[in-house]
Amino acid sequence: MTLELRSIRKRLGSFELPQLDLTVEEEEYFVLLGPSGVGKTVLLEIIAGLLTPDSGQIRWRGQDITTIPPERRGFAIVYQDYALFPHMTVMQNIIYGLRSRGVGRIEAIAKASQTAELLNISPLLERMPQALSGGEQQRVALARALVVSSGLLLLDEPLSAVDLRLRQRLQREFKRIQQQTGTTFMHVTHDVDEAVLLGHRVGVMLGDRLRRVGSPADLFRKPDDPDVATFVGMRNxxxxxxxxxxxxxxxxxxxxxxxxxxxxxxxxxxxxxxxxxxxxxxxxxxxxxxxxxxxxxxxxxxxxxxxxxxxxxxxxxxxxxxxxxxxxxxxxxxxxxxxxxxxxxx
Amino acid sequence: MRKYRLSLFSITFLLLGSVVLAFIIAPLARLILAASNQELGQALHDAELWSSIWLTLRAAAAATLASTFFGVPLAYLLARTRFPGRAVVLGIVDLPIMIPHSAAGIALLTLIGRHSVIQRATEPLGINFVGAEAGIALAMAFVSVPFLINAAREGFTAIPDRIEKVARTLGASRTRVFFTISLPMAWRGILSGMVLMWARGISEFGAVVIIAYHPMTTPVLVFQRFNDYGLASARAAAVILILVCAAGFSILRFIARPARTESL
Structure with missing residues (x-):
């Protein structure tokens, strides 16, 4: 097993993420599905190390990483609004993580070029983020995260800011890249279709609780929770x-x-x-x-x-x-x- | 071509606004026009005036640079963290704007006056405050530092915190994120804060005159000449100071102007 969350709890002001247990397997595309405001982003930021849980434990490949700071965990986040560094070129954005980890400039550029090729953004490397379309920005954000990935990538609604057709194309691309790189993807979304399309397994969070974890087929063929079933759009x-x-x-x-x-x-x-x-x-x-x-x-x-x-x-x-x-x-x-x-x- | 339609609304607002502009411009224009060529010519060769201008610019710059060093970290903390008592800290930062500057000068004097603990401690090092440039810079800093901190804080607040979070998850420490992401993205805000603070420092009279009548900063010099020799004598000094400042701020504001393609 790769990532293990044990009895994670977090309170943030009036928001509370009650106790949560979850295991994500190696090389899995795991999708966390739920309406907005349910705490999916909080959970991702806890995994990334940006937030410390009030109680509970996070284990990665068998090791307790609960108190390790984000820069030493190496779980890069891709946000919905891309969060590219606006004062850096695409190349500088992509090598930022490598340079932060002490990789030499030449090696970093070589690695970044490889990743750029994987994502078909090689011609964009000298551009500034402001000069890119939404889809291009999303690819750059993904490349920037992939290039430093140490096995787990965190995706926070990465496709909800692009239009439907581009979203469908990027979904296929995300799937391909996940398979090609063998990286574990933890993808958060409120879009049922996206969850079913991408996830090897889907976890449904409702009412601040992880209500169900299972394959997309099970989710639709074997409902066991009327709220979950209604949320994923099941009728009758x-x-x-x-x-x-x-x-x-x-x-x-x-x-x-x-x-x-x-x-x-x-x-x-x-x-x-x-x-x-x-x-x-x-x-x-x-x-x-x-x-x-x-x-x-x-x-x-x-x-x-x-x-x-x-x-x-x-x-x-x-x-x-x-x-x-x-x-x-x-x-x-x-x-x-x-x-x-x-x-x-x- | 774009057409501007003059509605009753825009005419009214333009008229009201132009009253304010006229109120600012009129005295300055009157002052500059009233100064005769002969007065100005004399002022240009007035060594005392020039050394006071140089002192004023230098002390305000020193105050600004030192405050930037200490103030930017505070601005960052105020922009990025929520801690108990943050509202109190924000209030403290704004305090110098609210208290009369003469009172601020008196307060400073009690802290760094001739018989104060601080003055006695720094005297062996050759640092004097009262009647000295260090004291002038301190007085300027006290009354103008809120402008710097507030502008820098707004600069940092404008950076989406997700950008900094992403940088952390990519492997950058907090220090690295600050120097490679936050500071480069907020520098315009910081720089315009510095310009504001410097300007405010140069123009300070009340607090400065209490700490140091001599050496004379230009605002003190203008006051002294007005008191001792009358309006005409003060006028030329004032004109020169205004022109020097206007030139300096125009240049700095140009450097710190917002980029035209900032947003996505």
Whole structure:
């Protein structure tokens, strides 16, 4: 294991980061996901050594580094606003860390040139930061951090200041560089898509607490926390009001869930596993309800249709083809059908 | 081409503003125009005047340089750290602006006067304060150091603290960050603070005259000539001092002017 946070706590004025435990593995791309104001940056700055935790321990490759100052830890931070040194050229920015560690000028320039090549910024080396575009500045900030990296890089919302298309390109680039260099990346973001795209594992911080750590697939296929599930944008999560053998009641609707060992407080009905039809039909699926169309929104490849079964509003994902064939209109009557296996209990 | 539309708003504000400008410019212009060529000619060859100007510039510069050495670290601490009693420290820094300068001179005199502990300690080293250049510089420093510290503090505050944090994580010690990042980025603020402080030091009369009537700084000389010989005699000295200062500050302000492409 590479980085280990044990029972970290920190209070800053009225803000408090309650006890937190986390392990990040060697060569992992770890994404810490959470809304703003939850303390993600504070956590990164604790790892970097810019803040000292009130209690707890930070271990790096087995060694306790809790009290080691940032310049001796070597975990460079990349901030959202790049924080390039405005009075230095790109080259001077990149070699700054190496020079601070006593690397000779010639060697530093050679290393910086290599890193610049990796990031495709070689033609920019003599420019001043003010003369660079946002994407270029971001690459320079990344190069400046990578060139001194001793195995762990800290990225604080590094892509939230660039526009969508550039962000997607840089995301792919971050992924490539992480793989190519084998550096452990700890990346903080509030963007769910970014977290899922980049992270080998994703940690979700909500309400000042690390609520869940797992692979992106687990995050979406096996929710275990309704707040986390809602935060990552999952729909059709309902509290269970009533429970009887093989069935549960959610918002007054009796849903067949099959044999489950014990009662669960929540169910999640997978939106892509619900079928809409104009007529009722014979099916092995045990859940079939008449419903009314509320509204819908077009997504990139599917349409999210909201239908009401009594007091229960269900999101259903259908293809554009089905959307047209069903002649969906507001207030229209349809049937929603799903198997008990489409219902996840947690 | 850009068109300026004169609204009632802009006319009103321009008029109000020009009253202030006229108020500043009128006495100075009147003074310079009133001095006859003959007066000025005499003043130009007035050795006493020139040595007083030289003394004034030198003492103010010494006060500024010494205060920069001690004051910039304080300005940095005030800009970058939050500690209990910080508000009190900020108040202390501003104190010399608020107290009457004659009172400041008296206060200083009680500290460094002929029979004070400090004077007795420095006397064997040949350092005298009362009636000496060191005392003049101290009086100037006392009344003008707030300008330096406040300007430097604002210069440091304007640096995003993330820039310094990044430098730390890249491997730079606090000292290195200060000298390679903070100081180069704040130098304009510090320099304009130094210019302000120097200017304020040169113009100081109240505190200086209490510590040292002799050797005479130019403000004291102007006062003495006005008292002893009348307006005409004081006028020429005043004109020369104003011209020398105006030239000096124009040059320094030009050096410390904000760069046009500072922001991203």
């Amino acid at each position: 999560i309902f509290p269970v009001n009533d429970y009887e053998k093989g069935f549960c009641r959610a918002n007054g609707v009796r849903i067949h869930i099959g044999e489950r060992a014990e009662p669960y407080p929540h169910i999640w009905i997978r939106p892509e596993e619900i079928l809409l039809s104009r007529e009722a039909f014979e099916s092995s699926a045990r859940n079939q309800f008449p419903c009314l169309v509320d509204d819908w929104e077009f997504q990139d490849v599917l349409v999210n249709v909201r239908v009401r079964i009594g007091d229960l509003t269900l999101n259903v994902l259908v293809t554009y083809g089905s959307f047209e064939k069903l002649e969906i209109e507001r207030g229209g009557k349809l049937y929603a059908t799903f198997k008990s296996s489409a219902v996840h209990c947690f």
